[in-house]
Amino acid sequence: MDVIKAHGTGNDFVVLLDVDDRLEVPVALVRALTDRRLGVGGDGVIRLGAPPVDQPDADVFMDYRNADGTTAEMCGNGVRVTAKLAVDHGLVTPHDGEVVRVATRAGTKPVVVHLGVDGRVEQVSVDMGPPILTPADVPFTTDRPDLLVHDLDVDGTVLPVSVVSMGNPHAVTLVDDVSTAPVTTIGPLVEVHPRFPAKVNVGFAEVVDRSTIRLRVWERGVGETAACGTGACAAVVALQRLDRVDDRVEVHLPGGVLEITHTDGGTVTMRGPATEVATVHLTDDWLAAADGTPVAAASA
Secondary structure (H helix, E strand, O other): OEEEEEEEOOEEEEEEEEOOOOOOOOHHHHHHHHOOOOOOOOOEEEEEEOOOOOOOOOOEEEEEEEOOOOEOOOOHHHHHHHHHHHHHOOOOOOOOOOEEEEEEOOEEEEEEEEEOOOOOEEEEEEEOOOOEOOHHHOOOOOOOOOOOOEEEEEOOEEEEEEEEEOOOEEEEEEOOOHHHOOHHHHHHHHHOOOOOOOOOEEEEEEEEEOOEEEEEEEEOOOEEEOOOHHHHHHHHHHHHHOOOOOOEEEEEEOOEEEEEEEOOOOOEEEEEEOEEEEEEEOOHHHHHHHHHOOOOOOOO
16 A cells, blocks of 8 residues: 655645545554654645535545544645645646645635646645634633633643634644743643643744744644644734734744735635655555554654
8 A cells, every 4th residue: 555745844644545435544543654653654644535425516535634543624734735636646637826625624625726837736825714713613611702812721820822713723822932932841731621622732923023923833633743734824813813913924833934814804825835755655564563553643
């Protein structure tokens, strides 16, 4: 069996091309594939399948799983990678600047592909839809849904967070210096905080100026990632609501730069690269062991 290793600004995935919907992806296999020592290595697994019956206008389906095997509603970097592979492997044949429609568990996302001179996808723009700002819909538990910033008790420390959903839940907190932010210590505590009943992705954002931020993200079910597309969108929306940034923002993540555009009341657009790294042949022996033996989830 062959799989593809790909990434979007360093947020890396193992991708299974399965447009005939023949494959099942058990939790043990996801954990084995994403293991960075014993497997291929990645933040998650994408099964690129046929559109589901409830999204008939889509071209392909991004069936996404975190490294721990849990399914995720949405992954912004994963959508870009899915669109690139669908085009580069001939599953859809758009021209430069045309739309590929990617079905996700958070709905169908229109994706504009920007082709290089070789006809392969170099950059991808994604209409991520409007942000979800009602706390109960994020979901987040509060008796003050009108607040833009909520004080969260994290092991006796008060952490101010803004809550946004981009199809998946995000908590965004402002920091003075993202390089020293407590991503790996506070992040996992916030991820499982009881006020986030579906767990949460945690963004630590530093405002450089009104058109530039730096961001690190602790992703639920994964750990710290090199990039998080929905996290970049959520951070920009949260900071706009606090009047800290403008409508178009460069988000600098450890894995690269994403351009996020959003106007009040509109949808969020994300533009960034997607890269295919390699095709990996999985041996029968490895697959047999992976399906039968639980393997620890990868640490990002």
